[in-house]
Amino acid sequence: MLIEVDVAVDVAVDVADGAEAVDGSAADVEAFARAVLGTLAEPGDGTLGRLVGALGAARTVDLLLERAPVERVLAEVEAAGEAPTTKELEAGLARWTPRIDHAAFVRGLAQAARVDAVFIVPGDACWPSGVDDLGVHAPLGLWVRGDPALLRPGAPSVALVGARAATGYGEHMTMEIAAGLADRGVTVVSGGAYGIDGTAHRVTLASGGTTIAFLAGGVDRFYPVGHDGLLQRIAESGAVVSELPCGASPTKWRFLQRNRLIAAASQATVVLEAGARSGSLNTAGHAAALGRPLGALPGPVTSPASAGCHRLLREFDAVCVVNGDQILELLGAAESVADADAASSGEGDRSIVARHMVPSPEQVRVLDALSTRAPRDVADLARRAGLGPGDVMGVLGMLELDDLVAYRADGWVRRRRRAG
Amino acid sequence: MLIEVDVAVDVAVDVADGAEAVDGSAADVEAFARAVLGTLAEPGDGTLGRLVGALGAARTVDLLLERAPVERVLAEVEAAGEAPTTKELEAGLARWTPRIDHAAFVRGLAQAARVDAVFIVPGDACWPSGVDDLGVHAPLGLWVRGDPALLRPGAPSVALVGARAATGYGEHMTMEIAAGLADRGVTVVSGGAYGIDGTAHRVTLASGGTTIAFLAGGVDRFYPVGHDGLLQRIAESGAVVSELPCGASPTKWRFLQRNRLIAAASQATVVLEAGARSGSLNTAGHAAALGRPLGALPGPVTSPASAGCHRLLREFDAVCVVNGDQILELLGAAESVADADAASSGEGDRSIVARHMVPSPEQVRVLDALSTRAPRDVADLARRAGLGPGDVMGVLGMLELDDLVAYRADGWVRRRRRAG
Known part of the structure; x- marks a missing residue:
């Protein structure tokens, strides 16, 4: 565990709810690491899903917080039998690392404790195993207010x-x-x-x-x-x-x-x-x-x-x-x-x-990250969208062709939808 | 052609409408015979359909009007390569022959002539060949008022x-x-x-x-x-x-x-x-x-x-x-x-x-033939229903069990449907 915060201790107990160990066991650490990863990636991030599948969440968090170079991550992943491409992994690291923010993470945990939310992970008795059918896009964990046993x-x-x-x-x-x-x-x-x-x-x-x-x-x-x-x-x-x-x-x-x-x-x-x-x-x-x-x-x-x-x-x-x-x-x-x-x-x-989502997933995220009034630069958009800066630039180019975004002197804005 | 009536001549011309021959040719005779058969059997009579398929309509009419014994009809049918069972054929003859009624047939033709109806048969250019997909249950011919070419x-x-x-x-x-x-x-x-x-x-x-x-x-x-x-x-x-x-x-x-x-x-x-x-x-x-x-x-x-x-x-x-x-x-x-x-x-x-027709076809026909007020005997019901007397008796027995019909001193009546 690279993150140590007092408030996290209370949460970490809830985190282990339903798991066998309660005192900093491997399952405990793994669950906590999934909560960390939930703050770094957008839902359904398949590259992260594969990484966690290969290395486990705790090791993945270690590598990300150490800012390990892509070659080292790739070597570990390949050793574990999974093989995302270098490009995928590079794009993933570029998405996740700008979001590392200890203070924000702690604030989230404190807030979860305040509203009595518990965090459940695969392997818990109450884990809704149906979501595992989503494969690499399955959620890493779920925050629950109320009775998690209902799941x-x-x-x-x-x-x-x-x-x-x-x-x-x-x-x-x-x-x-x-x-x-x-x-x-x-x-x-x-x-x-x-x-x-x-x-x-x-x-x-x-x-x-x-x-x-x-x-x-x-x-x-x-x-x-x-x-x-x-x-x-x-x-x-x-x-x-x-x-x-x-x-x-x-x-x-x-x-x-x-x-x-x-x-x-x-x-x-x-x-x-x-x-x-x-x-x-x-x-x-x-x-x-x-x-x-x-x-x-x-x-x-x-x-x-x-x-x-x-x-x-x-x-x-x-x-x-x-x-x-x-x-x-x-x-x-x-x-x-x-x-x-x-x-x-x-x-x-x-x-x-796919037929229901006309814009691509990345386009949706970038559009979400844009404002119609406040121009934003690529680094800002990348952080907001949870995408790498390179991806954001590619997406902005496509959206510009469709007349959905515009570049101003001080950054990108989303165009207002035309009437009709 | 065993039936000869003056009025039929006009109709016979219409009958041949669309067919190549117009002057008592084989196609003409065959079409006319189909019109005759249409007065003897109820729609969708599969036994008659097979008989006509094997012998042609004209030969079928000849046999019926001659009241040929079932063995002779069966022999001809088998010689033609079709093989309805003796029982089927017996039941068919018992259904059709009581309906032979020259006067009624002539009245029908005269009425058709009066309303300008034409009779079309398979082989006519305007024949709606889709109905042939009904196989032995296909119609023998169709009476049309209006433009038969639309079919x-x-x-x-x-x-x-x-x-x-x-x-x-x-x-x-x-x-x-x-x-x-x-x-x-x-x-x-x-x-x-x-x-x-x-x-x-x-x-x-x-x-x-x-x-x-x-x-x-x-x-x-x-x-x-x-x-x-x-x-x-x-x-x-x-x-x-x-x-x-x-x-x-x-x-x-x-x-x-x-x-x-x-x-x-x-x-x-x-x-x-x-x-x-x-x-x-x-x-x-x-x-x-x-x-x-x-x-x-x-x-x-x-x-x-x-x-x-x-x-x-x-x-x-x-x-x-x-x-x-x-x-x-x-x-x-x-x-x-x-x-x-x-x-x-x-x-x-x-x-x-079949799932939509809870009563059997024979039951429907017998129920149609019954009156709630006027008692009718089996021979009368058989003629009205276009079924053999033996079949009618069997059906009446089943309907009686279901409380749908009743026998009075002077014949069978249909019971009124109970409320609810």
């Missing part, structure tokens, strides 16, 4: 997601379905957003059921602000979860990555109401890419708020579901899929995630 | 069907879609019923498009009566079609068989609005069984009028369609399916037709 695999769970701009129809159907699932002991997973997500959580709570919210920022600051009370209640009787450290704010990239967790941590995903461009289609895409059962609730063709659901039915082989019983049948399918996976894997991959 | 294969056509009990939503969507298809030159096929069917026809006419109505009774008497004016207009600019002779009234069995023609004569079938037990699901079942593209328009889950559409999406792999363009895509699929059929066939059969 343990095996418990029947359904992601109920949908648009923020929900109609009376969508909310009515969400109420019917969430209440029915809660009555049957199914955990309702969602994203805590306004509209369908919030209705799903709220009705599950009101029905005495179990609900889990995955956030795109730290669990210390609930987002959206208008759902602070709701998320507080979820934390009291269910769980509020994020892979981001306390203090991290939500960005578009983090919302997209949060969606992958909703899909991966649930046995099935159902979109209850979604317009043609709703973010919930991204969650649906992740579910399909993971080979998880995907359902969509139809609505009036005359309602643009259901257009995304109809698209899922039409283009992505989503199953048409009209009530809670039919969603339970999807869960039955989930078990069969899991069985079949033992024999053959990868067959369910329809790569529809 | 010719190759022209893009879609069956737009749905419930009689349509809602404002269903009618609105039917208007949008029928008008869009008419604008694109697609022929709209339907069943002339109230609700969705009638709206589809009416809007297509109003848009200057081509529409074809298939009826469950003779084309001389339009059914339903309230659509007399509409069907008249369809006959003027489109076509009104039936495999039943003039004078035949619609029965439940004939509606179900009419549905198979709608599905088989169209390149794709789309159910626009249908409750869980709508007859249009039967049409959809035929389309699926034939391997034809099947579409369903979703609606609000809260509307029972859309429950059948959702069932098609969920259970029968219907494609979710929300507008005319997506229906045109189904037609594209129809072409690919036709291509693929050249290589492998039968794969599309999902035997869902």
Whole structure:
């Protein structure tokens, strides 16, 4: 452990929650190191996932904090049997090292302790092993407010997601379905957003059921602000979860990555109401890419708020579901899929995630990092985006061609979206 | 030709319409014989279909009118390479011969001549060859009022069907879609019923498009009566079609068989609005069984009028369609399916037709033949149902067990359906 802070001690005990050792054992150190890495990389960083897979989190942290040269890291990785290219590794180090900030890390830990958040890692009894299906993009660990035992695999769970701009129809159907699932002991997973997500959580709570919210920022600051009370209640009787450290704010990239967790941590995903461009289609895409059962609730063709659901039915082989019983049948399918996976894997991959994300992941991150008013230089953008400076320059070039960014005398700005 | 009637001469010319010969040629005789057989058997009689396939219609008529014994018919059929069992053939002869009625046949022909109906048979240029996919259950011929050339294969056509009990939503969507298809030159096929069917026809006419109505009774008497004016207009600019002779009234069995023609004569079938037990699901079942593209328009889950559409999406792999363009895509699929059929066939059969018809075909026919007030004897029921007396007795026994029929001192009656 290269980081030593008093406050971290309290957290380190929670960190080990569920693991066998509690007194600075290897598991303890490894878990703590994962928390450190969570502050250096953006969610879903595949290069870091491979590095941790090869060397372990503790060794990875040591190398990063020592600022070990790329050749040395590469040699260790290759010795462990993994082989990211030098270029990948260089880009990774360039992304992660500018974010090393002991003070910020300590602040995050202190904040986690203050809100009673615990950090769980793979191997813990309560670790939702479904997320491991994300491979090198799996989360390194999860911060949980509430009862982490609710995340343990095996418990029947359904992601109920949908648009923020929900109609009376969508909310009515969400109420019917969430209440029915809660009555049957199914955990309702969602994203805590306004509209369908919030209705799903709220009705599950009101029905005495179990609900889990995955956030795109730290669990210390609930987002959206208008759902602070709701998320507080979820934390009291269910769980509020994020892979981001306390203090991290939500960005578009983090919302997209949060969606992958909703899909991966649930046995099935159902979109209850979604317009043609709703973010919930991204969650649906992740579910399909993971080979998880995907359902969509139809609505009036005359309602643009259901257009995304109809698209899922039409283009992505989503199953048409009209009530809670039919969603339970999807869960039955989930078990069969899991069985079949033992024999053959990868067959369910329809790569529809990419189709929903028109800009590349790097472009999204750089756009998030830009301001429309305050010009920012490449080093600043690289740190904000969690990308290497070279990558940021490449991305800026592409975005400039698309007229999405502009260079001013004192740095880059994001162009305002044109009307229409 | 064993039947000779003056009035038949005029008809016989029309009968040959589209065929090469016009003066009592073999094709002429064969077509005329098919018209005769159409008065003896119910639609979709597979035994008769096999007999005609083996011996030709003219020879079949000769044998029937001569009342040839079953052994002789069987010998001829076997010599031709087909082999229905003695039992099947016996049952067939017992069904058909009681219906031989020269006077009624002549009345039917005269009526056809009066309403300018023409009779088309396989081999005619305008014969809708899609119906031949029904195999031994294909129609022997079709009576057409209007322009028979509109039936010719190759022209893009879609069956737009749905419930009689349509809602404002269903009618609105039917208007949008029928008008869009008419604008694109697609022929709209339907069943002339109230609700969705009638709206589809009416809007297509109003848009200057081509529409074809298939009826469950003779084309001389339009059914339903309230659509007399509409069907008249369809006959003027489109076509009104039936495999039943003039004078035949619609029965439940004939509606179900009419549905198979709608599905088989169209390149794709789309159910626009249908409750869980709508007859249009039967049409959809035929389309699926034939391997034809099947579409369903979703609606609000809260509307029972859309429950059948959702069932098609969920259970029968219907494609979710929300507008005319997506229906045109189904037609594209129809072409690919036709291509693929050249290589492998039968794969599309999902035997869902049977699932929609809880009573057996014979039960439906006998129930149709019964009255709730006037008791009828077995011979009378056999003639009305187009079944052999032995079959009728067997069916009556089963129906009695189900409490659906009762025997009175003077014959069988159908029990009134109990409330609920």
